[in-house]
Amino acid sequence: MxxxxxxxxxxxxxxxxxxxxxxxxxQGMIMTMNYVPDLTNTASSGTPLQSKVAFGTIVRWDTxxxxxxxxxxxxxxxxxxxxxxxxxxxxxxx
Numbered sequence: 001m002x003x004x005x006x007x008x009x010x011x012x013x014x015x016x017x018x019x020x021x022x023x024x025x026x027q028g029m030i031m032t033m034n035y036v037p038d039l040t041n042t043a044s045s046g047t048p049l050q051s052k053v054a055f056g057t058i059v060r061w062d063t064x065x066x067x068x069x070x071x072x073x074x075x076x077x078x079x080x081x082x083x084x085x086x087x088x089x090x091x092x093x094x
Contacts, residue, residue, distance in 0.1 A: 002085065009081040013073060 005081060005084055005088075009077045009084065012080050013077040016076065017073070
């Protein structure tokens with residue numbers, strides 16, 4: 001096993017996951033900036049407006065969720081490692 005390639009696989013996988021999370025944050029910020037509530041129809045319905053707003057979601061990490069997250073990380077890193085090592089072997093033969 002190539003240690004340098006294994007480390008690169010782990011780092012690329014971490015960067016991919018961080019990039020995905022950052023994209024979700026940016027997308028949420030854009031959606032929040034562009035949201036304009038329709039207060040005219042809400043006020044005429046007779047129901048009071050919300051006075052408190054809940055942000056985010058509740059995430060409960062049970063054993064199954066943790067195993068799935070770790071397995072996904074390992075599979076993504078293994079796929080990257082396999083592709084890169086295959087590409088290295090292919091370019092060395094040519």
